[in-house]
Amino acid sequence: MLTRRRFLWCAGASAGAMLVAPRLVFASAETDRRFVFVIQRGAADGLNIVVPYGDPAYAALRGPLAIDPSTAAKLDGTFALHPSLKQVAQMYAGKEALFVHAVASPYRERSHFDGQNVLETGGNAPYRLRDGWMNRLLSMLPAPRADAIAFAPTVPLALRGQAEVTSYAPSSLPQAPDDLIARVSQLYAGDAQLHPLWDAAMQARALAADARARQDPASLGKLAASFLAKPDGPRIAMIETGGWDTHSAQNPRLATQLKALDTMLAALRDGLAGHWANTTVLVATEFGRTAAANGTGGTDHGTASAAMIVGGAVSGGRVLADWPGLANASLYQARDLQPTTGLDTVIASAAGETFGIDPQRVGAALFPDGRTQRFGQRILRT
Numbered sequence: 001m002l003t004r005r006r007f008l009w010c011a012g013a014s015a016g017a018m019l020v021a022p023r024l025v026f027a028s029a030e031t032d033r034r035f036v037f038v039i040q041r042g043a044a045d046g047l048n049i050v051v052p053y054g055d056p057a058y059a060a061l062r063g064p065l066a067i068d069p070s071t072a073a074k075l076d077g078t079f080a081l082h083p084s085l086k087q088v089a090q091m092y093a094g095k096e097a098l099f100v101h102a103v104a105s106p107y108r109e110r111s112h113f114d115g116q117n118v119l120e121t122g123g124n125a126p127y128r129l130r131d132g133w134m135n136r137l138l139s140m141l142p143a144p145r146a147d148a149i150a151f152a153p154t155v156p157l158a159l160r161g162q163a164e165v166t167s168y169a170p171s172s173l174p175q176a177p178d179d180l181i182a183r184v185s186q187l188y189a190g191d192a193q194l195h196p197l198w199d200a201a202m203q204a205r206a207l208a209a210d211a212r213a214r215q216d217p218a219s220l221g222k223l224a225a226s227f228l229a230k231p232d233g234p235r236i237a238m239i240e241t242g243g244w245d246t247h248s249a250q251n252p253r254l255a256t257q258l259k260a261l262d263t264m265l266a267a268l269r270d271g272l273a274g275h276w277a278n279t280t281v282l283v284a285t286e287f288g289r290t291a292a293a294n295g296t297g298g299t300d301h302g303t304a305s306a307a308m309i310v311g312g313a314v315s316g317g318r319v320l321a322d323w324p325g326l327a328n329a330s331l332y333q334a335r336d337l338q339p340t341t342g343l344d345t346v347i348a349s350a351a352g353e354t355f356g357i358d359p360q361r362v363g364a365a366l367f368p369d370g371r372t373q374r375f376g377q378r379i380l381r382t
Helices: 004-013 058-065 086-093 112-121 133-140 178-188 194-207 217-228 250-278 343-355 359-366
Strands: 023-028 034-040 097-104 146-151 165-167 236-241 279-285 305-310 318-320
Touching: 034 112, 034 217, 034 250, 034 343, 058 250, 086 097, 086 250, 086 305, 097 343, 133 236, 133 343, 133 359, 178 194, 217 236, 217 250, 236 250, 250 279, 279 343, 305 343, 343 359
Parallel strands: 034 236, 034 279, 097 318, 146 165
Antiparallel strands: 023 146, 023 236, 097 305, 279 305
C-alpha cells in the first residue's frame, strides 16, 4: 500500500538517480568550510595503499602482493602511493594531500560490523553509544540551518543522533512531471504534518536537479560537489564506499577500488572549484589487514591501516607516521601492523581545525570516552 508518507519519500527520491553503494550523507551549517568523511567499508589494506617500500620486511611479508615501488609514486624515502591513485598523487605533489599511517580506532577484534560501529559512534567498544560522531560534530557548529540529508535508504550510523536527518534514496520510477508536483504541493499546503516533509523533499529535489547522478565514481564526486558548492547547501558530508574486504585476488580488486576512489576524489575537487580551498576530506576504514599475504592471493582482517586527508585546506605533501616497523617482533599479535596513532585523534584534529574549534574540545564531544590526545601536528594550513 502506498501511504501518503511513502509517496512523499518516493516523489523526493525520483529527483535523480541516487546511489545505493556508494551512498552520500549531507548536513548543513552556517560556515564556509566543508568537511567530508569517506568511509572505506570492509577494512582497506593500508599497507598496499600507502606502501612502506623502505621497510626491509615489507616485500617478504607480502610476496607476490607486494607493490613494485618502481610503479608507485614515491612519497618519501619510506613510503610510496599505490599506482592507481594518480590524482591523489598529484594532490600530494601539490601539497593538498597527506597520509597518516599505522592508525586505528580503539577496536582490536576483527568483526566488520563491530569495527564499523566503533568507528562511526566514537565509542571505545561496540554498541556502547547509540549516536554517531558526525551528528555530534554538527551540534557543535553555529546556527545549523537545515536537517541532515542521507542519500541512502537508511542514514549511516556516523550521522545518526539528535539532529534530524532526511533520507533521499534512489528510485526506479520515472521523474515526476512538474504538473503532478504542483498538484501535490497544493494538496499538502494546508497539512501541518505533511507539508514540512513535502517541502524538505522538494528542497532536496531542487538541489539534485542538475546533478544527474549515476553509479560511476565521477558522477558521485560531481554530485557531492554540486551540493557542497551551493551557497545554501550542506557543509558536512559522508560518502560510503564498500568492497574493501580483499581475502582473495587482492591486487586486481584493490587496484579497481583505488582507481574508483581516485576518480571520485578528483571529481569532487574539480566540481568544487574555488570551494576546494575550504574543503577537508578524510578517508578512513574500520581496521586494516594482515601484514602477511594469505594463501588465496589476499590478506585477512588486521588492525592498523592508513588514513588519507585531502583538500585545498590541507597542509599536504607529508606522511605522518610513528612507524612501528614490520619485523615480526614489532607486529601486533605477531600478524598485524601495530597501531601507533588513534584514528579518533586524527578525526578530532581534522574536524576541529576545519571549523576553527579546539581539537581537544572536539575530541571530548565526538569521542566521549575521553581517550583522544592532541595530535601534535597541524593538519590544515594556518
